[in-house]
Amino acid sequence: MSLIEKAAEKLTHSAPVPTGTGVPAPAVSFEAQSATAPENAWQAKVDLARLRGLNIITPNGDYSATAEEFRMVKRPLLNNAFGAEGQKFKNANLIMVTSCFPGEGKSFCTLNLAMSFAMEMDRTVLLVDADVSKPTMLNVLGIEAEKGLLDLLEDKDLNPADVLIKTSVPNLTLLPAGRRNANATELLASETMARLLDDLAHRYPDRVILFDSPPLLVTTESSVLSTHMGQIVMVIEAGKTPQPAIKAALGMLSSCAYVGLLLNKTQTHLGFDKYGYGYGYGYGRS
Numbered sequence: 001m002s003l004i005e006k007a008a009e010k011l012t013h014s015a016p017v018p019t020g021t022g023v024p025a026p027a028v029s030f031e032a033q034s035a036t037a038p039e040n041a042w043q044a045k046v047d048l049a050r051l052r053g054l055n056i057i058t059p060n061g062d063y064s065a066t067a068e069e070f071r072m073v074k075r076p077l078l079n080n081a082f083g084a085e086g087q088k089f090k091n092a093n094l095i096m097v098t099s100c101f102p103g104e105g106k107s108f109c110t111l112n113l114a115m116s117f118a119m120e121m122d123r124t125v126l127l128v129d130a131d132v133s134k135p136t137m138l139n140v141l142g143i144e145a146e147k148g149l150l151d152l153l154e155d156k157d158l159n160p161a162d163v164l165i166k167t168s169v170p171n172l173t174l175l176p177a178g179r180r181n182a183n184a185t186e187l188l189a190s191e192t193m194a195r196l197l198d199d200l201a202h203r204y205p206d207r208v209i210l211f212d213s214p215p216l217l218v219t220t221e222s223s224v225l226s227t228h229m230g231q232i233v234m235v236i237e238a239g240k241t242p243q244p245a246i247k248a249a250l251g252m253l254s255s256c257a258y259v260g261l262l263l264n265k266t267q268t269h270l271g272f273d274k275y276g277y278g279y280g281y282g283y284g285r286s
């Protein structure tokens with residue numbers, strides 16, 4: 001029985017969980033994560049004020065340049081995954097965000113993309129913190145949890161339902177990185193991980209599964225993960241990421257059918273000069 005099937009089975013045998021704050025995350029099943037989950041299903045409250053302070057898009061937020069820019073970034077990704085012609089690539093709904101080096105904006109872009117996807121009318125998003133050695137998602141979202149992806153991969157008795165967190169942001173579910181593990185790289189490269197990703201991609205073909213990940217040129221995890229992804233968004237820091245590094249990183253992603261380049265921290269917005277950050281988006285291989 002696959003991990004997901006175990007989760008589904010568990011749901012049918014578990015009692016409904018009442019609304020409440022400060023209650024530890026209960027066994028939340030994949031089914032309970034859906035857009036149609038009842039209003040009173042347990043949800044972890046996201047700290048929206050904190051997100052706004054970090055220039056992260058929030059649902060029903062006012063117009064912002066960031067929201068507008070990420071709208072443009074997400075369109076081709078959605079089109080590849082769910083466009084009229086169907087999935088253009090294998091597992092096109094599995095999307096990983098990565099970059100060459102630390103600090104170029106992977107987590108920032110992942111979270112903004114996740115929020116932007118979640119605001120689509122008919123999409124649900126599973127945000128996976130796969131930067132297991134330097135996880136940030138729980139902290140930035142203001143959510144507390146212990147277990148996550150690594151625990152799921154190591155502990156055969158755990159189900160996805162035990163570690164998934166439905167958030168107070170409609171349509172957004174989080175899979176945190178989990179507890180530190182000396183064998184993290186091996187776990188991410190394991191058959192169990194491959195099966196989990198395949199299950200996720202196929203069981204929820206209408207769901208975006210978005211992965212934050214470690215820097216490509218500093219660790220081995222991202223290149224291993226990339227082999228399972230349908231699409232990759234590679235963040236490049238404007239004026240900083242050296243061109244040879246970008247070429248080397250693209251070479252490591254050769255197994256992935258679609259690699260998008262996201263130019264982060266530019267000084268222009270929609271072609272006009274501006275102060276602050278902006279984004280350019282294009283696709284490239286070398």
Ligand SMILES: Nc1ncnc2c1ncn2[C@@H]1O[C@H](COP(=O)(O)OP(=O)(O)OP(=O)(O)O)[C@@H](O)[C@H]1O
Binds near residue numbers: 109131
């Ligand atoms: N476009 C942007 N606008 C505003 N702040 C940004 C932008 N991009 C990144 N930052 C900020 O820069 C810092 C580094 O970004 P982030 O943590 O996303 O990088 P990272 O690539 O995930 O780093 P690491 O490899 O260490 O995980 C953070 O404080 C983030 O909020």
Ligand SMILES: [Mg+2]
Binds near residue numbers: 107136212
């Ligand atoms: Mg990060």
